[in-house]
Amino acid sequence: MVELRAGRAGGMGEILDVEGPYEVAPLGRSLVELAEHRPEIVGLTADMGRFSDIHPFRDAHPDRFFQIGMAEADLVMIAAGLAKTGKIAYCTSYSVFILRRALDFLIIDCAHSKANVKIFGGMPGLVNPYGATHQATDDLAVLRMVPDLTIIDPCDATELAQVVKAVADIEGTVYVRSLRGKVPVVFDPDEYEFELGTARRLREGTDVGVISTGFMTQRALIAESVAKDRGLSVGVLHTPTIKPFDAQGVTEFARNVERLVIVENHQTTGGLATLVTEALYDAGIQKPVIRIGIQHRFHESGSQAYIEAKYGLDQERITRAVVEGV
Amino acid sequence: MLRMAADKGEGYIAQGLDIADLLAVVYFRELRHDPRDPDWTERDRFVLSIGHYSIALYAALHRAGYIPEEALETFGLNGADLALSTFDDQPGVEITGGSLGHGLGQAVGMALGYRLDGNPGRILCLISDGELQEGSIWEAAMAGAHHGTDNLTVLIDSNGIQADGPTVLRMEPIADKWRAFGWDTVEVDGNDVGAIAGAFDDLRDRDGRPKAIVLRTTPGSGIPTLERRERAHFVRVEPAEWSALLEELERENG
Numbered sequence: 136m137v138e139l140r141a142g143r144a145g146g147m148g149e150i151l152d153v154e155g156p157y158e159v160a161p162l163g164r165s166l167v168e169l170a171e172h173r174p175e176i177v178g179l180t181a182d183m184g185r186f187s188d189i190h191p192f193r194d195a196h197p198d199r200f201f202q203i204g205m206a207e208a209d210l211v212m213i214a215a216g217l218a219k220t221g222k223i224a225y226c227t228s229y230s231v232f233i234l235r236r237a238l239d240f241l242i243i244d245c246a247h248s249k250a251n252v253k254i255f256g257g258m259p260g261l262v263n264p265y266g267a268t269h270q271a272t273d274d275l276a277v278l279r280m281v282p283d284l285t286i287i288d289p290c291d292a293t294e295l296a297q298v299v300k301a302v303a304d305i306e307g308t309v310y311v312r313s314l315r316g317k318v319p320v321v322f323d324p325d326e327y328e329f330e331l332g333t334a335r336r337l338r339e340g341t342d343v344g345v346i347s348t349g350f351m352t353q354r355a356l357i358a359e360s361v362a363k364d365r366g367l368s369v370g371v372l373h374t375p376t377i378k379p380f381d382a383q384g385v386t387e388f389a390r391n392v393e394r395l396v397i398v399e400n401h402q403t404t405g406g407l408a409t410l411v412t413e414a415l416y417d418a419g420i421q422k423p424v425i426r427i428g429i430q431h432r433f434h435e436s437g438s439q440a441y442i443e444a445k446y447g448l449d450q451e452r453i454t455r456a457v458v459e460g461v
Numbered sequence: 462m463l464r465m466a467a468d469k470g471e472g473y474i475a476q477g478l479d480i481a482d483l484l485a486v487v488y489f490r491e492l493r494h495d496p497r498d499p500d501w502t503e504r505d506r507f508v509l510s511i512g513h514y515s516i517a518l519y520a521a522l523h524r525a526g527y528i529p530e531e532a533l534e535t536f537g538l539n540g541a542d543l544a545l546s547t548f549d550d551q552p553g554v555e556i557t558g559g560s561l562g563h564g565l566g567q568a569v570g571m572a573l574g575y576r577l578d579g580n581p582g583r584i585l586c587l588i589s590d591g592e593l594q595e596g597s598i599w600e601a602a603m604a605g606a607h608h609g610t611d612n613l614t615v616l617i618d619s620n621g622i623q624a625d626g627p628t629v630l631r632m633e634p635i636a637d638k639w640r641a642f643g644w645d646t647v648e649v650d651g652n653d654v655g656a657i658a659g660a661f662d663d664l665r666d667r668d669g670r671p672k673a674i675v676l677r678t679t680p681g682s683g684i685p686t687l688e689r690r691e692r693a694h695f696v697r698v699e700p701a702e703w704s705a706l707l708e709e710l711e712r713e714n715g
Contacts, residue, residue, distance in 0.1 A: 177577070201573060201608065209566050209600035216570020219555070220578070221502070224570075239560065240597070244567055247557050248549055 163191030187227035230256030230271035260400030266436030276405025344392030496526030510564020562595030606643030651676025
């Protein structure tokens with residue numbers, strides 16, 4: 136049956152129905168701040184300036200901004216070339232295009248050369264109304280296999296803004312799963328501090344341990360509060376750095392809980408769940424695990440709320456897994 | 462080059478010979494560089510996209526003072542610095558090349574970086590006619606023209622051979638394609654040192670547009686036996702034959 140009202144969410148990856156506090160275009164705003172005192176920073180996009188939120192940088196520093204046109208391989212090559220002249224090249228497109236069109240160039244021109252290229256991929260995972268052609272549900276699995284590449288999946292506006300600045304000081308190539316438009320504020324900017332390679336315990340608990348990444352961590356926190364009201368002690372571990380992965384932080388967290396729920400905006404194969412279960416196996420830890428993520432299949436198009444509910448990434452599904460263990 | 466290949470019994474000799482005249486002009490007439498300081502920020506950069514032509518680049522880098530003679534003997538050997546394809550950790554080598562279609566886009570990025578800094582250095586990028594079949598070349602051609610990178614010259618080795626035989630997909634008219642994409646283009650005999658130098662001079666003071674030199678070259682140039690060889694893409698030669706080729710090269714070219 137066709138749902139007549141498609142839902143408002145899903146304007147090119149922009150979350151339109153944000154409840155609670157949010158920041159507009161944290162990527163671009165943070166980059167503008169950083170670039171004020173870092174003249175070596177340049178920005179590029181492949182016809183996705185406005186739809187990736189790099190447009191504030193374009194407006195503030197037009198001389199340091201390069202429009203490459205609809206050519207993602209070229210975007211990544213030119214970014215690598217700029218990096219090889221001493222620039223730190225921030226480039227944006229959609230995750231799906233970076234992954235599928237530009238992979239060869241990301242590997243050889245950027246990662247292999249340890250080039251200072253910082254790639255911000257828009258609409259990672261199942262965040263898109265246009266269906267499988269636009270959904271990067273496999274970016275973590277594929278990019279995890281690339282040596283000398285750092286991968287970050289931030290949760291909210293606070294973390295994304297911090298990551299924009301932090302990656303300037305990471306030598307080499309970085310891929311960030313970006314968030315655009317009105318991006319929810321989950322973490323207090325005065326308290327939260329992103330640290331590369333470190334998983335962060337947001338809640339301590341002993342009954343259930345939720346390990347999450349990206350904006351799924353917001354839902355993990357909501358599930359925790361529901362579970363707490365029902366008398367469950369739930370820990371939440373946020374793992375923004377996918378590579379290098381904090382296996383030690385994960386195993387220490389897992390030892391103290393009865394069972395685990397892993398939540399990611401990615402296929403349950405090759406992404407966070409795979410990283411966690413590998414770490415647990417290596418450490419000799421056996422715990423019941425529920426893996427919540429995207430199925431290994433092509434997904435249909437529809438509003439974000441519609442596809443998330445259909446494919447089991449919504450709040451209700453996550454809360455059920457945490458509270459009921461199913 | 463021949464002595465390097467002789468140790469292995471095979472190599473991209475035909476291509477190496479066909480760009481040898483160009484490399485002579487590039488390294489000993491055009492390029493502002495300093496082998497004692499390979500990372501000099503204002504250097505002209507020679508970007509070899511066709512990294513499997515490494516044998517020719519290493520020979521040029523040796524003559525230019527980057528690579529000692531004894532290192533040439535290790536070419537392609539296990540554990541040696543001089544790999545069969547080029548890697549950018551070797552002094553004098555600007556990019557990791559060989560997987561085709563990667564060089565020109567990076568050269569455009571380098572040209573933009575130089576311009577932003579007011580760096581007077583130039584970027585020269587060598588690609589090949591077969592490589593023109595990679596779509597990324599044309600993406601880079603569009604961007605270079607759009608951004609007016611007149612500090613960038615693409616050099617196109619048009620030798621008419623590919624892995625599967627004589628140019629397997631029609632690429633002509635090559636020069637017209639570059640002109641249509643907005644590059645200031647000249648076409649020369651790529652095995653005539655004077656003509657190559659003239660092409661650089663012709664393009665030198667033109668502003669506003671990136672530059673292209675289409676070099677018509679002969680695989681195996683300088684050694685008639687190789688020039689006549691039908692399968693020249695990847696040359697395998699019997700051990701006894703190498704010395705004969707070497708003698709032929711010396712005889713033909715004084």
